Amino acid sequence: xxxxxxxxxxxxxxxxxxxxxxxxxxxxxxxxxxxxxxxxxxxxxxxxxxxxxxxxxxxxxxxxxxxxxxxxxxxxxxxxxxxxxxxxxxxxxxxxxxxxxxxxxxxxxxxxxxxxxxxxxxxxxxxxxxxxxxxxxxxxxxxxxxxxxxxxxxxxxxxxxxxxxxxxxxxxxxxxxxxxxxxxxxxxxxxxxxxxxxxxxxxxxxxxxxxxxxxxxxxxxxxxxxxxxxxxxxxxxxxxxxxxxxxx
Amino acid sequence: xxxxxxxxxxxxxxxxxxxxxxxxxxxxxxxxxxxxxxxxxxxxxxxxxxxxxxxxxxxxxxxxxxxxxxxxxxxxxxxxxxxxxxxxxxxxxxxxxxxxxxxxxxxxxxxxxxxxxxxxxxxxxxxxxxxxxxxxxxxxxxxxxxxxxxxxxxxxxxxxxxxxxxxxxxxxxxxxxxxxxxxxxxxxxxxxxxxxxx
Numbered sequence: 001x002x003x004x005x006x007x008x009x010x011x012x013x014x015x016x017x018x019x020x021x022x023x024x025x026x027x028x029x030x031x032x033x034x035x036x037x038x039x040x041x042x043x044x045x046x047x048x049x050x051x052x053x054x055x056x057x058x059x060x061x062x063x064x065x066x067x068x069x070x071x072x073x074x075x076x077x078x079x080x081x082x083x084x085x086x087x088x089x090x091x092x093x094x095x096x097x098x099x100x101x102x103x104x105x106x107x108x109x110x111x112x113x114x115x116x117x118x119x120x121x122x123x124x125x126x127x128x129x130x131x132x133x134x135x136x137x138x139x140x141x142x143x144x145x146x147x148x149x150x151x152x153x154x155x156x157x158x159x160x161x162x163x164x165x166x167x168x169x170x171x172x173x174x175x176x177x178x179x180x181x182x183x184x185x186x187x188x189x190x191x192x193x194x195x196x197x198x199x200x201x202x203x204x205x206x207x208x209x210x211x212x213x214x215x216x217x218x219x220x221x222x223x224x225x226x227x228x229x230x231x232x233x234x235x236x237x238x239x240x241x242x243x244x245x246x247x248x
Numbered sequence: 249x250x251x252x253x254x255x256x257x258x259x260x261x262x263x264x265x266x267x268x269x270x271x272x273x274x275x276x277x278x279x280x281x282x283x284x285x286x287x288x289x290x291x292x293x294x295x296x297x298x299x300x301x302x303x304x305x306x307x308x309x310x311x312x313x314x315x316x317x318x319x320x321x322x323x324x325x326x327x328x329x330x331x332x333x334x335x336x337x338x339x340x341x342x343x344x345x346x347x348x349x350x351x352x353x354x355x356x357x358x359x360x361x362x363x364x365x366x367x368x369x370x371x372x373x374x375x376x377x378x379x380x381x382x383x384x385x386x387x388x389x390x391x392x393x394x395x396x397x398x399x400x401x402x403x404x405x406x407x408x409x410x411x412x413x414x415x416x417x418x419x420x421x422x423x424x425x426x427x428x429x430x431x432x433x434x435x436x437x438x439x440x441x442x443x444x445x446x
Contacts, residue, residue: 111327122318145379
């Protein structure tokens with residue numbers, strides 16, 4: 001029996017590298033997992049993979065910029081799993097640019113998905129998480145939300161806001177047994193970083209005390225911890241998974 | 249000094265704190281102009297014609313409250329506040345960076361750093377602005393434009409046992425606008441009666 005046996009989880013952005021690793025880890029630990037994807041990138045592949053390993057997994061779909069689609073996706077997850085104990089707000093996008101050149105649609109997209117999309121998903125999931133009695137919300141922030149990054153004013157604003165949202169919701173829902181925490185990943189090995197030229201990659205690694213990019217599984221492991229019984233007394237926290245980039 | 253010789257400061261905001269900031273900066277010798285929080289970027293650019301401001305203060309309304317936590321309306325209202333701040337920053341940063349000197353200061357609520365059980369809109373907007381400020385600080389540093397955040401306290405039960413006055417918040421803003429703060433960028437300066445200590 002895994003630490004999450006009998007628990008029901010929704011992972012947004014499960015079609016991506018980190019989201020897929022999170023879904024796989026929660027399923028391996030015993031959770032039934034609803035894997036969220038977007039219409040243009042559904043989570044069917046990860047669901048098929050989890051099912052082939054004998055895990056319980058379903059796919060749900062919705063554009064996080066669309067309120068009706070968000071509500072429908074969460075309802076689909078709650079109905080399909082028969083409840084919800086764990087919400088992982090992992091979905092996120094980047095669209096970089098210097099602030100002086102950033103057009104409003106770029107600002108709105110990144111804030112809309114990363115911050116307001118996560119809030120919308122949470123709003124829809126709160127009744128089920130409260131009903132769980134031991135609900136967990138885990139929001140995927142970023143070192144960029146803590147440190148800032150040139151070219152990512154929109155992303156940094158979205159992730160810093162997400163951290164504040166985590167703390168507000170942690171305070172509000174503590175009485176209902178819901179714990180809310182955030183993870184701030186550093187540079188994680190994904191499709192995006194795989195395409196970096198070797199020189200840019202080396203420059204990245206130079207900023208990391210542990211001298212390597214993180215693996216999606218590094219983030220997934222902390223997600224599993226924050227989803228499980230060992231973190232029952234933690235709420236409103238931000239855990240860095242960044243190889244030591246931010247020490248504060 | 250005539251107003252033509254004095255440095256200009258723009259203060260964008262509607263609350264008591266932004267009024268105190270404008271008054272303090274005027275006392276310190278700045279030619280100060282105030283603007284409503286929803287002032288469109290074009291109007292700011294027009295106001296800057298002839299004399300680009302040395303400093304811009306963007307003060308989040310301390311009374312910002314949106315009923316119905318997390319609802320569509322809540323999200324729309326907070327998104328609007330952040331979008332205005334981004335658009336105003338973009339428009340003014342374009343001008344200020346060409347001067348190769350200047351200051352941008354965001355004024356937010358300190359409970360954006362610690363979370364608030366009640367003031368959800370103000371807390372989330374505050375943290376987002378402080379997060380944006382850190383990235384903008386990195387982008388504008390090569391142009392010698394310093395970007396910082398002042399976080400005002402919202403809790404009377406802080407160690408000092410009282411709320412900070414608006415003048416005390418304005419004094420921190422004035423410091424960050426001063427010559428002495430030329431080496432300070434990317435910081436959050438809390439004026440919160442000791443609420444957050446770290």
